[in-house]
Amino acid sequence: MIRRSTLWVVLLAGCATAPAETPVADAASGGEQAQPDGRQGATIYDKWWAALGIDFQPDDPATPAADGKGGPNGDGTLNDADGNAMLNGGHDYRLKNLFGWDLRGGDGIYGAAYHAKPYVLPVNLLAVAWTREQMTERLTAGGDGVPAYGQVLDAGQLAQVVEFVFDVREGRLPRPDQIWELSEGTPKSYRLRAGGDVARGAQVLSDQCASCHGADGRGFLIDERYSLGSHARQKSYEDWLKMIGGQPGTSMGGQLPPGDDGAAHAAWILDVLAALCDRQAFPTGDASAGDAADGDARCGGYLK
Numbered sequence: 099m100i101r102r103s104t105l106w107v108v109l110l111a112g113c114a115t116a117p118a119e120t121p122v123a124d125a126a127s128g129g130e131q132a133q134p135d136g137r138q139g140a141t142i143y144d145k146w147w148a149a150l151g152i153d154f155q156p157d158d159p160a161t162p163a164a165d166g167k168g169g170p171n172g173d174g175t176l177n178d179a180d181g182n183a184m185l186n187g188g189h190d191y192r193l194k195n196l197f198g199w200d201l202r203g204g205d206g207i208y209g210a211a212y213h214a215k216p217y218v219l220p221v222n223l224l225a226v227a228w229t230r231e232q233m234t235e236r237l238t239a240g241g242d243g244v245p246a247y248g249q250v251l252d253a254g255q256l257a258q259v260v261e262f263v264f265d266v267r268e269g270r271l272p273r274p275d276q277i278w279e280l281s282e283g284t285p286k287s288y289r290l291r292a293g294g295d296v297a298r299g300a301q302v303l304s305d306q307c308a309s310c311h312g313a314d315g316r317g318f319l320i321d322e323r324y325s326l327g328s329h330a331r332q333k334s335y336e337d338w339l340k341m342i343g344g345q346p347g348t349s350m351g352g353q354l355p356p357g358d359d360g361a362a363h364a365a366w367i368l369d370v371l372a373a374l375c376d377r378q379a380f381p382t383g384d385a386s387a388g389d390a391a392d393g394d395a396r397c398g399g400y401l402k
Contacts, residue, residue, distance in 0.1 A: 134254070136271055137352045139262030140343030142255060143193045143201075146247075148347030150255065157186040169250055176245035184245055189217040191245055193259065197223050199335050200274035201266060207335055212280060212287035219243045223263050224273070233260050262343075265360070272364030277338050277371070284395045288335045293365075294372030294400060300379070302370050306353060315374070316383035323387040327380025331390040331397055334371045341367050375400035 147154035147168075154168035157175050164185060166174010175183040176191050189195040195215070198208035201223040208218035219242070228236070237256050238248035247256060265271040281289045304313065307326070311317045315326030330337050342363075344351040354363050374380050375390075375397035382389045394401060 132254075134257040134261035136258070136262040136265030137343055137354070139258035139260070139265075140271075140339055140352070141346050142251070142259050142343075143262055144339060144343060145192055145194070145346040146251060146255075149343075150251075151347075152250065154250070156190040159186040159188045159190075170246075176247070177240065177249060179239050179241040179244075179246060181246075187217045188215070193247075194339070196244065197221065199339055200224075201263060202274075206274075207280060207287055211282055224267050230260055230264060233263065265358075269360040270358035271342060271354075272338065272360045272367060274335070274338055276361065276364035277368050278334055281395065285390075286332065286335065286396060289395050289398050290334060290371055290375070290400060291368060292398065294368040295365075296369070296373045296376070296400065299369035299371070299373030300376075302366070303373055303380075310350070314383075315380040319385055323385060325381065325383045325385045327374045327377065328382045328385050328387060328389045330371055330374035330380075331377070331394070331401070332387070334396065337371060338367050341370070372397075372400040376402045378402060 141149040146152065152168065155166045155174050157164045157166035157173060164171070164173040164175045164183060166186070168174060169176055169191075171177070171183050173183075175185060178184050184191075195208075195217060196219050197203045198206040198215075198218055200206040202209070202225070203222045204210065204218050204220040205222040205225070207213055208215040221242075223233075234256055236242075236244055237251075237259065238246070238253075240246035240248075251259075262271070266273055276291070278288045278290050281287060303311075303315075307315075308317075311326045317326075320326065320329045324332070340350070341353045344353070355366060357363075377389060379402075390397060390401060392401075
């Protein structure tokens with residue numbers, strides 16, 4: 099018996115793109131499981147409960163007692179591999195917090211040499227010699243600081259996350275280091291790579307993003323603090339992931355063109371981010387978070 103997957107629901111609106119539902123065979127029928135989609139896995143990696151519509155509010159890390167909502171213990175905590183509740187140490191049980199926006203854990207942007215997040219794990223998902231099976235087992239059962247995600251995510255959802263990691267590792271999706279490089283001493287510890295095509299990026303923004311974000315990126319505030327341009331000029335290390343999978347819990351789906359050429363996708367993302375470095379074309383507007391100042395190295399030679 100075939101059922102329709104409820105794993106992923108994204109509204110189709112303007113700049114959003116919605117992945118088609120994929121039939122998933124019922125286990126009792128012995129049918130084949132649908133191929134996992136790494137683009138969908140990117141959004142689960144970002145913020146799993148928002149991506150999947152799960153009623154979960156992480157335990158507040160500022161309080162000594164577990165005081166969240168949902169999860170296996172009903173209080174916004176997840177368990178470790180031994181079944182003990184893991185209090186939220188600031189990671190909010192998000193994979194992107196444990197392994198970083200660039201999937202490189204302590205080697206990457208959340209590591210000691212850069213953002214120095216105390217909760218980042220010393221596991222570089224793009225380099226660790228785990229097979230798909232080993233990665234699936236670690237995410238399912240937990241261990242060494244990884245929560246037992248198998249208690250809140252099903253096998254199909256975890257397969258999407260693992261596929262995302264392997265798609266990046268094996269070049270079907272862009273690697274973060276093809277778009278931006280780590281840079282000690284630079285604001286937020288990164289800088290965009292050279293070689294972006296600003297004109298092509300501006301055309302993508304006009305064709306694909308203006309219907310939601312507005313022609314100048316001021317259609318609405320991101321996180322209630324940033325215009326589209328000011329966010330990209332200060333947090334491109336986040337935005338590359340949003341272009342792959344979308345914004346969890348919103349109508350924005352993944353924005354990449356079709357295909358599995360990760361290098362081409364990386365160039366496409368770099369073009370868009372380079373175009374957004376133009377402060378006149380994509381101003382701050384009413385955003386309260388300020389903007390990149392003259393000479394800010396994050397945009398490099400793209401900054402205008």
